[in-house]
Amino acid sequence: MIQLHAVTKEYDQPGSPSTLVAADHLTLHIPAGEIFGLIGPNGAGKSTTLKMITGLLTPTSGSISVNNVDVARQPTEAQKHIGYLADFFSVYGNLKVWEYVDHFARCYKLDPAQLSTRVHDAIAQVGLTSKTDSFVDGLSRGMKQRLGIARAIVHDPPLLILDEPTSGLDPKARVELKDLLRRLHRGGKTIFITSHVLSDLQEICTFLAIMEKGKLLRVGPIADVMRSGGATRRVHLRLAAPGFDLHPWLASRGFSPEPPPTHLSAEFPFSGSDADLAALIRDLVQAGAPLCSLEEKSDSLEALFSKLSSGEVM
Amino acid sequence: MNSLFSNPELLRYARAQLRPTKLLVTGLICALLSVTLAFAALHQPYGITSAAAQLLRTVIVLQVLILALGGGIACLNAVFPEKEQNTFDYQRITRLSSAELALGKLFGAPIFMYFVCLCLMPLAIYAAFFAHADPLFVLAAYVALFVASLTFHTFCLLLSLLAIKGSQVTGILLALLLFAVVSNQSDGMYFRVHSFGPLQAYELATQHSGAYSLTDILLGHSVHHFPVLLVVDTCFILWFLLAVVRNIKRDPRSYEVFSPLQFLGFALFLNLLLVAFYNFSWTNLSLGVHSLLFFFEFIIFFLLGVALLHNREHVRTLLHSSGVQSSRLWNSLWPAPVLALGAVTASAMVVIALAFSRLDPSRSDITFAALRSLIFVLFLVSDLQLLQLLNLRPGNHPLVTAIVYLALYYFCASIILTALGCFREQARIPVASLFVPSAVFQLNASAWTTAPHIWLAGIFLQLLLIATLCHFQSRRIATLLHQPAPTPATPTPIPAAS
Numbered sequence: 027m028i029q030l031h032a033v034t035k036e037y038d039q040p041g042s043p044s045t046l047v048a049a050d051h052l053t054l055h056i057p058a059g060e061i062f063g064l065i066g067p068n069g070a071g072k073s074t075t076l077k078m079i080t081g082l083l084t085p086t087s088g089s090i091s092v093n094n095v096d097v098a099r100q101p102t103e104a105q106k107h108i109g110y111l112a113d114f115f116s117v118y119g120n121l122k123v124w125e126y127v128d129h130f131a132r133c134y135k136l137d138p139a140q141l142s143t144r145v146h147d148a149i150a151q152v153g154l155t156s157k158t159d160s161f162v163d164g165l166s167r168g169m170k171q172r173l174g175i176a177r178a179i180v181h182d183p184p185l186l187i188l189d190e191p192t193s194g195l196d197p198k199a200r201v202e203l204k205d206l207l208r209r210l211h212r213g214g215k216t217i218f219i220t221s222h223v224l225s226d227l228q229e230i231c232t233f234l235a236i237m238e239k240g241k242l243l244r245v246g247p248i249a250d251v252m253r254s255g256g257a258t259r260r261v262h263l264r265l266a267a268p269g270f271d272l273h274p275w276l277a278s279r280g281f282s283p284e285p286p287p288t289h290l291s292a293e294f295p296f297s298g299s300d301a302d303l304a305a306l307i308r309d310l311v312q313a314g315a316p317l318c319s320l321e322e323k324s325d326s327l328e329a330l331f332s333k334l335s336s337g338e339v340m
Numbered sequence: 341m342n343s344l345f346s347n348p349e350l351l352r353y354a355r356a357q358l359r360p361t362k363l364l365v366t367g368l369i370c371a372l373l374s375v376t377l378a379f380a381a382l383h384q385p386y387g388i389t390s391a392a393a394q395l396l397r398t399v400i401v402l403q404v405l406i407l408a409l410g411g412g413i414a415c416l417n418a419v420f421p422e423k424e425q426n427t428f429d430y431q432r433i434t435r436l437s438s439a440e441l442a443l444g445k446l447f448g449a450p451i452f453m454y455f456v457c458l459c460l461m462p463l464a465i466y467a468a469f470f471a472h473a474d475p476l477f478v479l480a481a482y483v484a485l486f487v488a489s490l491t492f493h494t495f496c497l498l499l500s501l502l503a504i505k506g507s508q509v510t511g512i513l514l515a516l517l518l519f520a521v522v523s524n525q526s527d528g529m530y531f532r533v534h535s536f537g538p539l540q541a542y543e544l545a546t547q548h549s550g551a552y553s554l555t556d557i558l559l560g561h562s563v564h565h566f567p568v569l570l571v572v573d574t575c576f577i578l579w580f581l582l583a584v585v586r587n588i589k590r591d592p593r594s595y596e597v598f599s600p601l602q603f604l605g606f607a608l609f610l611n612l613l614l615v616a617f618y619n620f621s622w623t624n625l626s627l628g629v630h631s632l633l634f635f636f637e638f639i640i641f642f643l644l645g646v647a648l649l650h651n652r653e654h655v656r657t658l659l660h661s662s663g664v665q666s667s668r669l670w671n672s673l674w675p676a677p678v679l680a681l682g683a684v685t686a687s688a689m690v691v692i693a694l695a696f697s698r699l700d701p702s703r704s705d706i707t708f709a710a711l712r713s714l715i716f717v718l719f720l721v722s723d724l725q726l727l728q729l730l731n732l733r734p735g736n737h738p739l740v741t742a743i744v745y746l747a748l749y750y751f752c753a754s755i756i757l758t759a760l761g762c763f764r765e766q767a768r769i770p771v772a773s774l775f776v777p778s779a780v781f782q783l784n785a786s787a788w789t790t791a792p793h794i795w796l797a798g799i800f801l802q803l804l805l806i807a808t809l810c811h812f813q814s815r816r817i818a819t820l821l822h823q824p825a826p827t828p829a830t831p832t833p834i835p836a837a838s
Contacts (some may be wrong), residue, residue: 038652038734045734082429084591086653087660101589105433116426120356129355132348133434177430 027058027185027216028079033088035074035240048074050240051088056233058184061207061217063231063248065224065331071240072220073113076189079218080110092185106134109178113189113220117170119163123154126162127176134181148180152206168199175206179215186210188219192226204230224327236331252330259322261303263310264291266318275313279306293323348436349444350451357452366452370459378466392470393546399464400481400542407457408489408538411450415496416513418449420503423592432589442584446490446497473545480566481545488538491573494580501584502595530632532557533617534565536572559616559693572613579606594654597647600678604685610640611686615693631781633690634716638777641683645724648675649731649739656820668821672814675728676721676806683720687713708788712780715795718802719777725809732816750776770794774801 035049048071056062064072077083079090081101090097095104118126127145136144149158152172157165165173171191178186188207192200200223207230211217221227227234228248235245244251265272272292276283283292296303311317344350377395384391422428431441468478499512533556534540543554544566554565582602587595598606614636650658655671691709723746730742753775757763762772763779770791772779788795 036653036656077429080429080433082432082591084594084657086656102435102437106435108433110430110433112426112429114426116430118352118356118427121352125352125355129348129352130430130434132346132351133431133436135435 027060027093028054028056028062028218029091030054030075030079031089033075033078033085033090035071035078035083036086047071047240049078049085052240052242054235054242054245056216056218058216059211059214060233061211061219061231062233062235063227064218064220064235064237065227065327066220066237070237072237073189075237076110076187076218076220080108080187081105082110106181107183107185109175109181109183109186111171111174111178111186111188111191113193117162117173119161121162122158123149123160123162123165123173124158126173127180130177131180136181144180144182148176151179151209152176153202166199168195168202171195171199171203172206175203175210179210184214184216186215186217186219188217190220190222192221192223200226224331228327234327252327259296260293261296262291262293262319262321262323263317264319264321266316270313270315272315275310275315279309344443344447347440347444347448349431349441350448353444353448353451358455362452363455366456367459370456374460374463374466377463381467381470388470389472392467393473396464396467396471396473396478396545397542399460399467400485400545401539403457403460403464404485404489404538404541406460407450407453407485408492410456411453411489412492412496414449414453415446415493416500418445418497419500419588438585438589442497442581442588446493446581446584449497450493468545471546474547477547478545481541484544484566484569485538485541487570487573487577488536488540491536491576491580492538494577494584498580498584498597501587502597530619531614531617532619533568536569536576540565540569556617557619560620575609579609593651594657596654600648603644603648603678604682607641607644607682608686608689610644611637611689614640615689618693620693631712633693634687634713635781637683637686637690638716638720641679641686641720642723645675645679645720646727646739646743648678649724649728650674651739652732652734652820655732655817659817659821668814668817671817673810674813676725676810679721679724680717683717684713687717708783708785711788711795712783715773715780715783715799715802716777718799718806719780722802722805722809725806725813729809729813729816732813732820754778766790770798773798 030052033049033052034047037046037048039046050071052075064075066072074083078085079092079097081097081104084098092104093107095107097104118129121129124145127148128141131141131145131148146155146158149155152175154169154172154176157169162170162173171194175186175188175191178188191207192203195203204226207217207219211230219227219231231248233246234248234251236243236251263272268289272289273283276292276294281294281296283294296306298306307317307320377398381391381395382388419428422431436444464478467473468475503512534543534554540554547554555562556565556568557563558568583597586599586602587597597603614633618633650671658671659668687710691706691713694709695706726746727739727742730745731739735741757772757775757779760768762768763782766787767790769779769782769787771794773783773795774797783795
């Protein structure tokens with residue numbers, strides 16, 4: 027869906043003789059149908075990358091194509107395939123909700139016969155039907171963000187590019203937005219998203235890239251990226267009743283359980299395969315342990331990002 | 341392309357600005373105002389005809405203020421505030437063409453002002469009827485009002501597009517206002533043409549075919565001002581619109597007002613206007629008759645040349661997009677070839693016009709006019725080449741700093757040369773020509789024969805300076821080609837497209 031080849035963007039830094047490289051020879055291929063998350067600290071070059079993909083910024087060098095259309099050579103054709111949401115609320119407050127979406131539907135030159143249907147469909151998809159005749163200025167932040175997504179999807183693009191869509195939203199609005207993105211993904215959209223709320227991305231993304239100082243540190247399916255960052259799998263066990271010496275039993279099998287808060291539970295790193303884990307559970311039950319719960323834990327995206335950005339695994 | 345009335349941008353402005361309640365209130369206010377003014381006109385002691393004529397002028401001035409000024413302000417706010425939000429970015433990535441977006445903004449942003457103007461039309465018709473105004477001239481006045489306002493709107497839209505901050509727009513407007521005030525002081529002295537502004541509608545509305553006084557002198561022939569205004573303003577609209585359309589969907593960091601060819605076209609158009617309406621019979625014995633034309637030509641090319649300069653980012657992109665080696669030489673010489681070609685052509689126009697102006701030969705020596713134009717062109721190219729070189733420095737506002745440096749140099753050089761009597765004493769004038777172009781105003785047969793070798797040295801010095809600046813520019817461009825190291829390979833394999 028998106029291909030970047032050796033894309034570089036250089037800026038001059040005000041008051042400094044050095045040049046800021048916001049994107050440094052980025053090469054990236056994002057398959058269709060994925061939810062692709064791009065994370066990185068402020069100033070990593072995420073928004074610049076997004077704007078170059080949409081054609082809003084011109085790369086200093088390199089090439090970008092969307093749906094096999096070169097963005098630099100055929101920007102209007104490429105933009106047909108893109109729905110874009112910027113990193114802060116950008117709406118015309120003096121229009122009504124339907125007028126706002128209708129304006130962009132006309133700008134995308136949708137078939138006049140389908141115009142009204144598409145506008146109301148887009149508004150319905152983001153759950154703003156009850157606000158159709160309200161002025162945009164009167165909407166809450168969460169609603170404005172959803173309206174922005176309605177604008178981005180009104181021409182039914184296969185690719186959605188969302189820059190920090192959850193920033194500034196309250197928890198309820200964030201949950202609603204994530205649900206909306208999942209629904210759009212199920213509907214066949216490829217979604218390219220950046221966010222500072224890494225847990226949000228971990229929940230919804232299928233693909234992930236980590237960016238710092240204009241360079242990509244990691245790219246790939248989210249599980250692969252987590253593993254490549256040295257993320258450890260941890261197993262947490264809990265017994266229903268006392269009477270079984272869990273810690274010595276685990277130690278005898280070569281595991282190192284951490285000091286337990288109670289004798290009824292244990293947590294330890296596990297590096298084996300799923301089959302090894304199944305065998306361990308079977309042996310534990312056969313040894314007479316009243317096992318009532320088993321939970322698998324992994325490092326969070328926040329932890330992985332901290333490791334990578336501090337250079338721990340570079 | 342959508343027709344203008346189904347233009348989405350125009351429709352957006354219409355929806356936002358022409359809400360029924362707002363229209364009703366505006367209509368009522370205008371009606372009240374109209375009835376009051378009409379009543380007052382009916383009860384003037386000096387007769388209904390002259391009172392109505394006065395009322396017509398008042399209404400037209402009001403409409404000029406509303407449409408030209410109010411509409412201009414609306415156009416100034418059409419782009420740059422939208423850039424500060426991201427709404428402009430959203431418009432840039434839609435399928436709306438540049439022309440559709442530009443026209444939508446041009447006619448959409450001031451749409452409410454058009455409505456207010458229309459609301460005042462019944463009063464204007466009433467006044468025109470009782471004033472026994474010539475309907476053709478009233479119609480011409482409104483055509484002039486519309487066309488001249490549209491020119492101003494297009495210019496404001498261009499400013500709004502190019503400006504990054506509101507303060508820049510304010511600064512440019514104040515400079516233009518100052519220019520307008522200064523140029524009015526010499527009305528009719530240098531140029532024999534009336535203003536192309538919307539206030540001409542005021543003059544036109546009260547003209548009668550029997551006593552028509554609005555005429556211009558075009559290449560020595562008397563012509564009616566109305567068609568001149570229409571043609572010139574329409575040309576300006578097209579030039580400004582071309583610049584807007586060319587840039588409106590571009591990355592703002594890559595704005596380029598005109599392409600080199602368009603730049604030449606616009607500069608020559610302005611010079612053609614100068615020559616066409618120049619008052620060749622204007623007498624000032626201290627200056628050659630054509631010196632002032634060369635001076636105006638210099639100003640036009642200098643101002644347009646500044647817009648032609650490239651910044652670091654633009655040069656970098658050009659180098660990468662069109663092949664480093666092929667574009668490096670062109671960028672090292674930029675903007676000298678374009679400026680030189682334009683200025684030489686414009687100078688040739690002046691020299692030819694002079695040859696055909698049938699002036700006393702003692703007041704118009706063609707040979708010296710050609711020599712003078714050569715020196716002006718060299719000074720122009722070297723100044724702009726210096727600004728281009730300094731504009732490629734890293735740092736804050738390099739172009740502004742460069743212009744300040746250049747202004748400071750000319751200020752100090754002029755003071756020192758004046759103190760040394762270089763503009764006063766015949767023998768020292770050639771020396772002054774080594775440092776400042778203004779000495780060239782006094783280039784004539786006696787100044788030349790005093791010291792021809794110094795004049796020639798001045799020409800050679802300017803050529804040497806241009807070559808040196810191009811050399812330094814080439815070295816500066818080499819530093820822009822520094823490439824950062826390629827990014828390390830990402831450890832996680834990137835899967836193939838599904």
